[in-house]
Amino acid sequence: MNQKSWLLAVLVALLALTSWWLWPVDPPTQRPSVANQPMAAAVTPNTEAPAVTPSVQPTSEQLPQSMQQSFSLVAAAYADELLVPDYVRPLTAADSQLLAPNQFITQQIPLEGGASVSIQADKYRFSAPEPVVVRLVAQRIELSQVQVLLKNELSGELLVSEAVAENAGVYTATLPSEKEWDGPLIIEFQFSSQGQQQSVQTGIEYSQPVATITAVKSLVARQSDMVIPVQIKVELAGSYRLRANLLTAAGQPLAQLTGSAELATGSQTLELKAHKIVLQQIAETESASEDNAQPNHYLLTTFQLERRSPSPFEPTRYGDSVQPEFELGDFDPAQLTDSLPEPSAEDLQRLEFLQKMASGS
Amino acid sequence: MKMTAMLLAAAFCSLNVSAAVGGYPVVLIHGLQPDNLKSKPNAAQVKVNGQAYWQEYWASRADLRIDWPSQERIRGKIASDYIWPQLKKLSADGTCARGCIFVNHSTGDLITRYIIDNQALWLKNAGLTPLNIVATFDFSGAGGGSELADLAVNVATGGGLIDAALKFAVSLWLGETPSAANVGVLHDLRVNTARQLAPQPQSKIPRLRFVGGASDYLGATSPFLPGDDDGVVAPHSSCGASQAASFESCSASVDLDGKLASQSAGVRNFMPYHYPMLMSDSYSHNATIGQARKGLVTAARSQVNYLDQRSLSFNTYQENRGWWVFSNKYQVVTGSDRFSMTDLVFRAAN
Numbered sequence: 001m002n003q004k005s006w007l008l009a010v011l012v013a014l015l016a017l018t019s020w021w022l023w024p025v026d027p028p029t030q031r032p033s034v035a036n037q038p039m040a041a042a043v044t045p046n047t048e049a050p051a052v053t054p055s056v057q058p059t060s061e062q063l064p065q066s067m068q069q070s071f072s073l074v075a076a077a078y079a080d081e082l083l084v085p086d087y088v089r090p091l092t093a094a095d096s097q098l099l100a101p102n103q104f105i106t107q108q109i110p111l112e113g114g115a116s117v118s119i120q121a122d123k124y125r126f127s128a129p130e131p132v133v134v135r136l137v138a139q140r141i142e143l144s145q146v147q148v149l150l151k152n153e154l155s156g157e158l159l160v161s162e163a164v165a166e167n168a169g170v171y172t173a174t175l176p177s178e179k180e181w182d183g184p185l186i187i188e189f190q191f192s193s194q195g196q197q198q199s200v201q202t203g204i205e206y207s208q209p210v211a212t213i214t215a216v217k218s219l220v221a222r223q224s225d226m227v228i229p230v231q232i233k234v235e236l237a238g239s240y241r242l243r244a245n246l247l248t249a250a251g252q253p254l255a256q257l258t259g260s261a262e263l264a265t266g267s268q269t270l271e272l273k274a275h276k277i278v279l280q281q282i283a284e285t286e287s288a289s290e291d292n293a294q295p296n297h298y299l300l301t302t303f304q305l306e307r308r309s310p311s312p313f314e315p316t317r318y319g320d321s322v323q324p325e326f327e328l329g330d331f332d333p334a335q336l337t338d339s340l341p342e343p344s345a346e347d348l349q350r351l352e353f354l355q356k357m358a359s360g361s
Numbered sequence: 362m363k364m365t366a367m368l369l370a371a372a373f374c375s376l377n378v379s380a381a382v383g384g385y386p387v388v389l390i391h392g393l394q395p396d397n398l399k400s401k402p403n404a405a406q407v408k409v410n411g412q413a414y415w416q417e418y419w420a421s422r423a424d425l426r427i428d429w430p431s432q433e434r435i436r437g438k439i440a441s442d443y444i445w446p447q448l449k450k451l452s453a454d455g456t457c458a459r460g461c462i463f464v465n466h467s468t469g470d471l472i473t474r475y476i477i478d479n480q481a482l483w484l485k486n487a488g489l490t491p492l493n494i495v496a497t498f499d500f501s502g503a504g505g506g507s508e509l510a511d512l513a514v515n516v517a518t519g520g521g522l523i524d525a526a527l528k529f530a531v532s533l534w535l536g537e538t539p540s541a542a543n544v545g546v547l548h549d550l551r552v553n554t555a556r557q558l559a560p561q562p563q564s565k566i567p568r569l570r571f572v573g574g575a576s577d578y579l580g581a582t583s584p585f586l587p588g589d590d591d592g593v594v595a596p597h598s599s600c601g602a603s604q605a606a607s608f609e610s611c612s613a614s615v616d617l618d619g620k621l622a623s624q625s626a627g628v629r630n631f632m633p634y635h636y637p638m639l640m641s642d643s644y645s646h647n648a649t650i651g652q653a654r655k656g657l658v659t660a661a662r663s664q665v666n667y668l669d670q671r672s673l674s675f676n677t678y679q680e681n682r683g684w685w686v687f688s689n690k691y692q693v694v695t696g697s698d699r700f701s702m703t704d705l706v707f708r709a710a711n
Contacts, residue, residue: 059688059689060688060689060690060691061688061689061690061691062619062690062691062692062693063621063690063691063692063693064692064693064694064695065659065660065663065664065692065693065694065695066694066695066696067694067695067696067705067706067708067709068709069660069664070638070639070660070661070662070694071638071709073660073662073663073664074567074569074636074638074662077636077662078565078567078634078636081565081634082565086563086565089633094629094630095603095630096603096604096630097556097560097603097604097630097632098561098603101560101561104553105552105553105556105605107508107511107512107552109511109512109515109519109523110512110523110524110526110527110585111522111523111524112522112523112524112525115522124553124557125557153548154434154437184548184554188518193522194522196520196521196522197520197521198519198520198521198522198523199518199519199520200515200519201514201515201518202511202551202553203548203551203553203554204553205557239482241563243561258563260563308479308482309479309482309483310482310483310486311483311486311487312440312441312444312445312479312483313441315436346493346564347565349460349493349495350495350496350565350566350567353383353385353460353495353496354496354567356383356384357383357709357710360709
């Protein structure tokens with residue numbers, strides 16, 4: 001056997017070995033029915049399932065999990081949620097939606113020839129008197145005659161139309177606030193390219209504030225809660241809900257706090273409460289840190305002030321804050337009592353439902 | 362004609378009074394009905410369409426439906442003319458006095474969230490008793506919006522430069538290329554708008570999520586949806602993820618097809634009280650509420666703690682090959698070899 005034939009033989013052998021090794025086995029969907037089915041008693045036998053015995057040992061296996069087990073896991077997770085009161089939601093750095101609830105999500109709009117454009121905005125809901133700042137960004141396409149249009153989304157009324165200049169491939173429009181802007185708006189960019197007219201659009205909201213957070217009063221200890229009295233100047237009476245994020249002085253997210261109250265017009269106070277559970281949690285974390293200068297110093301930020309929709313015929317309105325964050329000063333959680341939150345009767349009923357599903361009864 | 366008359370009669374007659382999930386009455390809220398955008402049905406036709414939407418499985422298992430027309434906006438006529446009368450009826454009849462379950466599909470998830478956030482105050486202000494909603498079953502939930510809706514609005518109002526593949530995908534989804542005059546609820550389904558609509562109800566109602574990963578459109582819509590989509594919505598929406606991003610699974614340790622493996626693109630943070638329960642890459646957006654079994658279903662939460670990566674390296678001895686090989690393990694929900702996803706849920710609850 002000459003050298004070439006020998007090499008060929010080795011190659012053929014290797015190919016055969018590789019083919020055998022990589023030969024596909026049955027996919028998981030073709031496995032015979034699983035064993036140990038806890039749910040089997042509740043269902044009729046399967047007369048359609050083929051009773052096939054695999055000719056080779058499978059390289060994939062099925063591990064059965066019953067619906068009851070799935071409900072059991074959800075019930076356990078839900079029970080954990082009931083360990084904290086309604087008005088507190090623990091926060092971590094991973095809670096991006098709660099940390100930035102007003103973020104605008106940019107989306108690419110594909111155009112012919114692999115090009116695309118996208119509309120960017122600093123936020124979804126703008127609040128008077130701030131201007132609406134939006135940008136059109138183009139990829140792999142030259143644009144000309146770029147215009148921005150602002151329209152009332154519900155009526156279609158044109159509110160603004162103006163030309164936009166390019167700067168480093170980005171077309172930025174800054175539209176000064178107008179009093180009639182209130183509610184959902186359409187941002188539309190019109191442009192020309194390749195001899196064709198094109199428009200792209202997205203939705204934002206503009207809000208004329210109906211209430212303004214003006215100050216935060218001194219912290220109060222009340223049973224297991226650190227109470228934060230928030231002062232609000234109310235222009236339109238109604239049922240208000242305030243959400244704000246509680247941070248440590250170092251900016252570490254601690255909890256989202258929620259408070260609700262009926263507020264009349266004028267200067268009013270709405271209380272937020274932070275339960276000892278979340279304060280203690282962070283105190284323990286920070287006490288482990290060596291460079292901890294202000295263990296019990298807090299910040300309140302990311303305000304979401306809503307005058308809730310009183311009926312299906314009246315939309316939610318929004319408020320604002322004179323400043324983006326307030327320092328709350330020092331507060332020692334040790335002065336709070338250790339009582340555990342009591343879940344509401346409705347929440348306990350919800351837990352019972354999940355547990356009932358888990359038990360299969 | 363005969364079929365229309367039968368559907369009309371079925372739509373207006375009272376629903377099954379003995380319907381229940383876990384002993385609780387069931388309220389249905391359907392999803393987007395694309396043909397509404399052009400046909401613009403009146404109130405009577407909306408009821409007929411609602412009955413037809415759920416006919417295959419849930420219609421006979423529910424106590425009440427909240428039907429709505431897709432050519433309208435959620436915070437507009439959908440709320441005032443369609444949701445509100447049914448909320449008042451539910452309260453006045455006491456249907457939810459001891460608790461009830463809301464079962465929804467697709468955009469019905471978004472509408473359910475809007476109801477959860479507002480119903481108590483609306484009913485209280487009207488002198489009525491708020492509803493006691495015990496849980497919701499969210500099939501193919503669109504509560505996080507759909508990128509397809511953003512793109513469809515741009516196809517409808519845009520111009521000649523829009524990508525042809527996108528136009529084709531949107532026309533497959535909606536049945537035709539939409540025009541600026543018939544966008545309706547698609548505005549509410551845009552990702553930004555959807556995620557800002559009643560984003561965080563305070564009520565702790567558990568939202569149980571049932572998620573598909575197949576496509577009814579031969580994958581034509583998938584390039585425009587991030588992650589392992591179901592043809593209409595991305596997992597960030599159907600799983601109830603807190604962030605609109607690209608995800609391949611609702612779990613950090615179970616793939617959409619049930620394979621037990623660390624999921625780098627699995628959802629780790631969810632909207633408050635959102636719990637993914639079942640997933641399957643065999644079920645498309647619409648198949649999750651159907652009678653027909655499409656394939657195996659997996660559980661988004663695993664009984665075994667697979668966070669320990671060593672336990673994912675399963676070894677299996679293969680006698681015919683004479684050595685140890687790595688073996689993939691798949692978590693399979695018992696009964697999913699016989700029953701459809703929706704049937705599994707109903708059977709487990711009854």
